[in-house]
Amino acid sequence: MFSIRIKLVFVITLITVSSFVTVVVSNLQIIRADKEKALSNSNFQVSELVTRSVETQMTEYRRGLEYITKTFVSNPNLAIDPSYFPDYVWVAILDWSGQVVYEWNQKTKLEDAGLDVEKLLGKKNQDSLFQEVKQVLSLRDGWLLFNSTVKPVFPTFLFASAVKPPGAERPSHVILAEIDAAPLFKQIHPRRGQDLILIDSHQNVIFSTEDSWDPAEIAFKDEKAIEIIRGLDRGRQAQISISYPHRESQLSWFQKFKDGEGITLVLQEPVSALTAGSEKIQFQSLIVGLIVLVIAVNLIVLIAGRLTKPIQDLTTLMQKVGKGEFSARIKVKSKDEIGKLATFFNKMLQELDDREKEIERAKSKLIQSEKMSAFGQMSAGIAHEVKNPLAGILGYAQIVKKKLEDRPELLSHIEIIEKETLRCKEIVENLMRFARQEKAQFLRIDVNKAVRDSVRLVEHQISVSGIKMVQNYALEGVGIFIKGNTNQLQQVMLNLMLNAQHAMESKGTMTVSTHYDEKSSRVMVVVSDTGCGMSAEVQARIFEPFYTTKGVGKGTGLGLSVSIGIVKDHRGSIEVESLPGKGSSFTISVPLDDDPLGKAEVAASAKSGAA
DSSP: OOOHHHHHHHHHHHHHHHHHHHHHHHHHHHHHHHHHHHHHHHHHHHHHHHHHHHHHHHHHHHHHHHHHHHHHHHOTTOOOOTTTSTTEEEEEEEETTSOEEEEEEOHHHHHHHTOOGGGSHHHHTHHHHHHHHHHHHTTSOOEEEEEOOSBTTBOEEEEEEEEOOTTOSSOSEEEEEEEESHHHHHTOOOOTTOEEEEEOTTSBEEEEOOTTOOTTOOBOOOHHHHHHHHTOOTTOEEEEEEOOSSSOOEEEEEEEOSSBSSOEEEEEEEGGGGGTTHHHHHHHHHHHHHHHHHHHHHHHHHHHHHHHHHHHHHHHHHHHHHTTOOSOOOOOOOSSHHHHHHHHHHHHHHHHHHHHHHHHHHHHHHHHHHHHHHHHHHHGGGTTOOHHHHHHHHHHHHHHHHHTTTOHHHHHHHHHHHHHHHHHHHHHHHHHHHHSOOOOOOEEEEHHHHHHHHHHHHHHHHHHTTOEEEEEOTTTTSOOEEEEOHHHHHHHHHHHHHHHHHHHTSOSEEEEEEEEETTTTEEEEEEEEOSOOOOHHHHTTTTSTTOOOSOTTSOOSOHHHHHHHHHHHTTOEEEEEEETTTEEEEEEEEEOOSOHHHHHHHHHHHHHHHO
């Protein structure tokens, strides 16, 4: 057990540390939330700038291609000047049926890149691209963008649009153009420490700033990000933290373009960016906390010592009181609450000392008084059961028994007379032994035998009054031994049985039983009746001295108060259960004899009985 001083120091230290940790954690959470909000605003601004830049560039490319288409319609012999359209690598105009009506390529760029026009993805997949563009752009106005890079050193993208003449119900031409991606990439710049990825509607990477990105690997393989992109509507944004098994979790921002049929901008940076600088804050907080903690502990130890010293003295004295030493006193050194406590404690010790002496003097008187009271109540029932007449009856019965040995039909009746006379003689002897005052001596006694002897003292009186007596004994035929005094236990049993008799008013059933609890090594004696029962208010007071519910002259009110004292002397307890009109049940619980051999004997008997 720890002293109050140590507990006080521990509790206050724990409160101080908890408060400090709570403040630090709260501050870190606030910092993280602020950083997350700041990163969200920054990502929104970066995505808006990149989106606007890409959409502006695509709008310029579309205007250029529409100009080329309109010029071609008016002049089929059109020759495109590369100086006006330096980014275009290959351009094809197809009518609405898919027929190529005009095609041009910038040979200089293709030769510098070492590419043949036939290897361009737009040229190779011209028919399938036309069908996809026709299907999408027949429903709405817009443009499409795909990664079409063939050589990583010469990145390109395929731009597709449809031209709709004024007043026409549907477009008349589809334009496919392979465009040099380098000028567009120069306009895209992410924030420091951030990766930017531009993805087309086929989940191919158009552009990425990741160090590990290989332009030859155009497929975007981040399945978690792809799943988020598929669930995002055009023109919407989302910020989500994504966990990966083999790299740090990423705080990811997604921006899906309104145009481009699914082009998405992805901004990613490590989640650790949210906690950047928190280590420094934690270290500084730890230093401050340790300083505060050292100062607080020293103050607590100093104050706790002054507060707990009187309490320690009081504890030492209480230990002596627990051993029955009421003569010691505590020194009063102050007039505060602890000083007042010491004064009242000394007063209480004096009162306990006086009361203990008075109780010891009165105890023996009460026990003897109650014995005589019980004896007086029983005297009417045994007036005719005196010793000398019984001895004469027994003697003559034994003489007749010898003379009638050859008359078996009469011999059984004589044996009954002899048996009942012996029982009456035993009752008288028990009464005389019970009435003798003696100093309580605790011996090894059999509970079942003590209970049977007690029942025999009042069995005739109870039976004559019209009450049915039922007896049940645990481990029948085997002794259940406790350390106790037979006379005192009989006095308790007589009190309980006579009280039960009065409660039933010459009708009902009284049950006396014993029970053995192997688990707790205790024996229980139960006296129950079917009488008038008791209310909760009466039950709360039945063990008070001189409290009785009987009429004047019918009881002293000492029976149960003396009985509970006797049971406590036997290290036992009395419990009562009662309901008005339903009867009462008193249970005496007493521990078995501490002798290991005795306990083993009872336990073995219980197991053999269960078997």
